[in-house]
Amino acid sequence: MTPAATARAHTNIALVKYWGKADTTQMLPQTSSLSLTLDQFYTDTTVQFDSALTADEVTLNDDRLSPQASGKVQRFLDLVRPDGQFARVQSTNHVPTAAGLASSASAFAALAGAASRAAGLDLTRTELSRLARHGSGSATRSIFGGFAEWTAGTDDQSSVAHPIDETVDWPIAVVALVLNAHQKKVSSRQGMQSSVDTSPFYPAWKDVVAHDLAAIRPAIATHDFQQMGEILESNAMRMHALTLSANPPFTYFNGDSLVAMQAVQDLRDAGTACYYTLDAGPNVKLFCQTKDLPKITQTMADLFGSEHVIVAHPGPGIQFLSSPA
Numbered sequence: 001m002t003p004a005a006t007a008r009a010h011t012n013i014a015l016v017k018y019w020g021k022a023d024t025t026q027m028l029p030q031t032s033s034l035s036l037t038l039d040q041f042y043t044d045t046t047v048q049f050d051s052a053l054t055a056d057e058v059t060l061n062d063d064r065l066s067p068q069a070s071g072k073v074q075r076f077l078d079l080v081r082p083d084g085q086f087a088r089v090q091s092t093n094h095v096p097t098a099a100g101l102a103s104s105a106s107a108f109a110a111l112a113g114a115a116s117r118a119a120g121l122d123l124t125r126t127e128l129s130r131l132a133r134h135g136s137g138s139a140t141r142s143i144f145g146g147f148a149e150w151t152a153g154t155d156d157q158s159s160v161a162h163p164i165d166e167t168v169d170w171p172i173a174v175v176a177l178v179l180n181a182h183q184k185k186v187s188s189r190q191g192m193q194s195s196v197d198t199s200p201f202y203p204a205w206k207d208v209v210a211h212d213l214a215a216i217r218p219a220i221a222t223h224d225f226q227q228m229g230e231i232l233e234s235n236a237m238r239m240h241a242l243t244l245s246a247n248p249p250f251t252y253f254n255g256d257s258l259v260a261m262q263a264v265q266d267l268r269d270a271g272t273a274c275y276y277t278l279d280a281g282p283n284v285k286l287f288c289q290t291k292d293l294p295k296i297t298q299t300m301a302d303l304f305g306s307e308h309v310i311v312a313h314p315g316p317g318i319q320f321l322s323s324p325a
């Protein structure tokens with residue numbers, strides 16, 4: 001039995017999205033992407049390899065997963081398994097009640113950290129980022145805190161994230177609106193594949209990302225909030241335009257997503273700078289400056305109820321915790 005290892009990783013929200021694989025075996029993306037790691041949502045995962053086990057045992061939030069449900073975790077463990085040993089994996093998602101914001105990013109970043117340590121490997125953060133990529137693309141970026149960029153790369157070696165600004169000294173916040181806590185219908189894996197294969201706009205998306213990355217890096221470096229906000233909002237809408245233009249077309253928006261987007265535009269028209277983004281689900285996340293939090297959270301609480309409004313700030317990169325006894 002190897003010693004148990006525990007890691008904590010936080011989710012991240014992409015400002016310039018990853019939406020499409022170039023190589024599904026190596027998990028190489030079509031484009032680079034850029035995100036902000038958040039302090040409010042994280043996963044703690046403990047891994048222990050044990051030669052007495054005859055199969056991996058995976059527990060998520062106190063529920064033992066069936067072998068089918070834990071298939072992705074088992075395949076990920078294959079990458080680091082010492083002497084073919086099976087593992088006990090215990091994972092807890094720390095997300096505010098019924099949030100539906102649990103993310104594969106924090107899950108696979110934490111699993112990469114805990115599984116590699118339990119296997120006796122002492123990987124650098126770049127190596128952890130590379131390993132995490134094989135579980136989930138967005139996990140590549142969750143190894144780092146603050147703003148991080150995942151360079152698409154051309155092979156396993158070169159496709160890794162790096163920090164851009166880890167200790168964000170800028171009073172900004174992300175307001176997460178929990179509009180639907182249920183499991184998404186079209187997985188990001190299916191959604192991005194169908195966009196790559198069938199949207200006639202996919203080639204233009206690659207140019208959009210290159211342009212947005214070049215423009216958002218200096219906006220972040222100079223703390224130009226408006227410039228950063230305009231880029232992240234248009235990038236999100238252009239990503240979602242790929243789903244609407246796929247064959248068959250689909251969308252992650254629900255009616256409340258549209259209500260929230262309109263409310264953000266109204267706030268902006270009335271002089272409050274805030275910008276929205278959405279991932280592969282209906283929940284809307286707003287970027288704002290901390291000085292505007294009271295007004296924005298009140299507006300959103302009036303629309304959706306205060307229990308559906310969660311405020312997050314820039315969060316840290318991967319942490320190794322002492323293993324539970």
Ligand code: PMV
Nearest residue numbers: 014017018137138188279280
């Ligand atoms: O990490 P995945 O494979 O679940 O894909 C994430 C896709 C988006 O969240 C929509 C965008 C991103 O860059 O995080």
